[in-house]
Amino acid sequence: MRIYAFVARDCYNRSGGSAGNFQPWFRLGKFSVSNTRNKFMAIGCDTYAVINGSRGTSYTTGCMSLCDSTRDVVEGSCSGIGCCETAIPRGVMDFEISVSSYYKHKKVWEFNPCSYAFVAEEGTYNFSTQDLQNFKGGHKMPRVLNWAIGDQNCSEAKKDLERYACMANSECHDSNNGPGYQCNCCKGYEGNPYLGCQLGCHFTWNYC
Incomplete structure (x- = not known):
């Protein structure tokens, strides 16, 4: 089952003042989030993002993404320079996403005023350097849920x-x-x- 869900964001103005922060949560009644079809991803050059949950599997994980210039960023790569990603565990029934920065984007504001984080279906997002300035994914990204019958084996x-x-x-x-x-x-x-x-x-x- 494929759905669309909110993207977390953390934005700043030139002087380091907050220009908007959104930390979404996600809870499921009967379905679990596919651990094989989704990735947790974060976008930004002054960014650390955490995802945690307590229903189903209890867990906390995350990643950080740092860079000083767009010259350091590799187009399409999500290895931790402008973009990072990590897996989520099995049995996830809920989660909260928090995304923040180390220096309030003051060192990178000219080309990267915001950080973003989301759980998305693998293969639906390809990192672009342009996303550091204006994230093309918008407010929602697709993710895949596992469909199963009941709670018995x-x-x-x-x-x-x-x-x-x-x-x-x-x-x-x-x-x-x-x-x-x-x-x-x-x-x-x-x-x-x-x-x-x-x-x-x-x-x-x-x-x-």
């Missing part, structure tokens, strides 16, 4: 056949990122496993 769910969601010719798989389970068609079958899978036209054999 497969062995528990199969005990209640009236509520068990995997239909004919499908098999159950425990969610690898948080609670619940998912259904897939057996090999050789295709269709919707929650309605019932049919023998695929390209196969003459099948099994679960």
Whole structure:
């Protein structure tokens, strides 16, 4: 499941006074944030960003990004010079993002008045030097949530056949990122496993 969610920002004027600060939080009732499809990223040359959560997996992580000039920045690189990124753990159900600076951007204000931080779907953002002056991502970025059924694993769910969601010719798989389970068609079958899978036209054999 793909959604759009807010970007954190921390901006300053030429003299180091605050020109806007936004620290978003994100909470999920049933879905977890995909740890394999998303990255935590921060943009800026006077920037440190932290993400932490307590529901599902309890964690704190972050990264910092520093540079003195756009000459130091590598276009498209997110290795810590103008842009940094890090992974998030499995089972994340909520988080808060905080982003700040060491010197209130006074040393880099001419080309970088703001810091930004966000969780985004991997591959949807490519760092550009121009983002230091005017972040093209806007106020929201896409992120991917893991979809799963309920809060039971497969062995528990199969005990209640009236509520068990995997239909004919499908098999159950425990969610690898948080609670619940998912259904897939057996090999050789295709269709919707929650309605019932049919023998695929390209196969003459099948099994679960």
